[in-house]
Amino acid sequence: MRRVPVVVLVVSLVMAAVSAAAEDDAPLFEVRRLSDRVLVFQEISPWESNHVVIVGAEGLVLVDPGHSALMGRLIRQAVAAELGRDRFAYVIDTHGHWGHTWGNVAFPEAVAIGHEQASRTIEADRVNLERRADFFRGQLEGVQQRLQELDVASEEAQDAIIERDHLERVTRGLAESGFTVQPPRLTFTDRLDLDLGDLTLEMTFLGRAHSQSDIAIMIPEEKVLLMGCFFLERGPLPIFGTQTTLDPDRWLEVFGAYLGNEEAIEHVVLGQHTVWPRERLVAMRDYMDAMWSEVQSMESEGLDFDTLMARLQVPEPAFVREAGASEEDLEGFHRFEATALWRQLKEPAAVKVEEAINGGGPEAGIALYRELVAGSDTEVYFDEAEFNLLGYRYLGRDLVDEAIAAFQINVDQFPDSWNVYDSLGEAYAVKGDTTRAIELYRRSVEINPENVNGVQALERLGAKAATIPTEG
Numbered sequence: 001m002r003r004v005p006v007v008v009l010v011v012s013l014v015m016a017a018v019s020a021a022a023e024d025d026a027p028l029f030e031v032r033r034l035s036d037r038v039l040v041f042q043e044i045s046p047w048e049s050n051h052v053v054i055v056g057a058e059g060l061v062l063v064d065p066g067h068s069a070l071m072g073r074l075i076r077q078a079v080a081a082e083l084g085r086d087r088f089a090y091v092i093d094t095h096g097h098w099g100h101t102w103g104n105v106a107f108p109e110a111v112a113i114g115h116e117q118a119s120r121t122i123e124a125d126r127v128n129l130e131r132r133a134d135f136f137r138g139q140l141e142g143v144q145q146r147l148q149e150l151d152v153a154s155e156e157a158q159d160a161i162i163e164r165d166h167l168e169r170v171t172r173g174l175a176e177s178g179f180t181v182q183p184p185r186l187t188f189t190d191r192l193d194l195d196l197g198d199l200t201l202e203m204t205f206l207g208r209a210h211s212q213s214d215i216a217i218m219i220p221e222e223k224v225l226l227m228g229c230f231f232l233e234r235g236p237l238p239i240f241g242t243q244t245t246l247d248p249d250r251w252l253e254v255f256g257a258y259l260g261n262e263e264a265i266e267h268v269v270l271g272q273h274t275v276w277p278r279e280r281l282v283a284m285r286d287y288m289d290a291m292w293s294e295v296q297s298m299e300s301e302g303l304d305f306d307t308l309m310a311r312l313q314v315p316e317p318a319f320v321r322e323a324g325a326s327e328e329d330l331e332g333f334h335r336f337e338a339t340a341l342w343r344q345l346k347e348p349a350a351v352k353v354e355e356a357i358n359g360g361g362p363e364a365g366i367a368l369y370r371e372l373v374a375g376s377d378t379e380v381y382f383d384e385a386e387f388n389l390l391g392y393r394y395l396g397r398d399l400v401d402e403a404i405a406a407f408q409i410n411v412d413q414f415p416d417s418w419n420v421y422d423s424l425g426e427a428y429a430v431k432g433d434t435t436r437a438i439e440l441y442r443r444s445v446e447i448n449p450e451n452v453n454g455v456q457a458l459e460r461l462g463a464k465a466a467t468i469p470t471e472g
């Protein structure tokens with residue numbers, strides 16, 4: 001399950017024995033010293049989150065303080081055990097996602113730094129604290145149940161124990177009394193250099209990619225580049241570009257500057273899982289560059305997406321193939337990245353429909369949708385997740401008819417997806433139309449009998465999932 005680290009100069013296991021957390025003696029971090037002054041504390045958990053400690057003359061810097069104050073304290077204790085000191089001058093957030101940043105609050109002595117948009121993301125996300133704690137509590141219960149059925153000595157049980165302990169830390173961290181979410185105090189939009197006396201941290205906005213606020217941190221004296229979750233490893237496949245709006249030209253410009261000098265970088269630290277050698281970043285940059293040029297040139301010729309995919313001539317980076325990805329995985333990899341880049345040249349239908357609904361109400365949104373479909377406009381694309389999110393944004397603001405319009409469009413456009421019926425069912429349940437809600441939930445559960453949410457919703461609505469008629 002765990003990949004072999006690419007660069008392991010020194011590996012030591014740090015005991016994080018804290019009364020609050022460790023009931024057993026399992027170490028919580030694997031520590032890799034990339035140099036005397038740059039240490040990666042990798043959490044031993046399914047996330048394998050990398051918390052990087054930089055030792056500067058002006059003080060310690062922690063990059064990514066984890067998901068909660070509890071996690072922040074655990075990192076602090078591990079750092080104390082490793083370095084004999086634990087006061088930080090700065091904490092840096094590589095992007096605004098909660099799992100990396102909500103630990104800011106555990107370091108009141110430090111100045112927290114991040115991209116301006118990271119600050120906005122964290123501020124907006126704080127309302128989800130309780131819901132998130134509930135979600136993880138549910139996940140934890142699931143793993144605890146699963147564990148009871150496993151042979152303790154099996155590898156599966158060992159993995160489940162690591163997962164349980166991780167979920168337990170997240171749940172306890174989020175539910176801890178007095179826990180508050182704190183965005184970075186010092187923010188920037190384009191670039192910020194931090195002088196640590198003997199080391200410099202060059203922070204650069206990478207452009208919208210994994211989040212709206214991804215930054216890279218270059219430490220030229222140590223030849224180390226920290227990239228947060230710009231590349232997110234799923235198995236051997238480094239996924240990038242998961243936002244709706246992306247900045248590929250900016251990525252390529254920034255990477256070009258980093259890679260212009262062959263001697264400048266030795267290690268590339270990702271936000272999770274691994275540390276790459278420079279060559280992997282070169283390979284990914286070349287792949288992104290080739291993919292973006294191909295997509296732009298085929299789009300300008302007026303080709304549709306399926307034709308583009310059929311003609312695409314961009315080979316995947318060699319290391320991806322060497323890591324044992326299947327042909328099917330590779331096809332999915334190219335398709336995912338090509339789709340994300342292709343969409344930068346098109347317009348999202350969800351945004352157009354949202355504008356129409358905001359201007360003229362739900363009917364105007366539906367009317368525009370019909371027009372777009374009838375005109376078979378090749379300049380717009382439909383994305384199920386985008387319409388689903390739009391519906392939930394309306395639902396969150398109690399605009400139920402607007403939500404129904406967005407979810408209904410998804411049902412019309414993606415009739416084979418179980419989730420679109422589940423979402424529309426939820427909106428009708430909120431509206432008080434139980435009959436329609438039951439019909440929709442039944443359809444969802446019929447397509448996907450594993451839809452536990454749908455089954456539970458039907459029970460709440462006083463109905464049972466329809467027994468699926470046996471075919472002929």
Ligand SMILES: [Zn+2]
Binds near residue numbers: 095097210211229
């Ligand atoms: Zn993230």
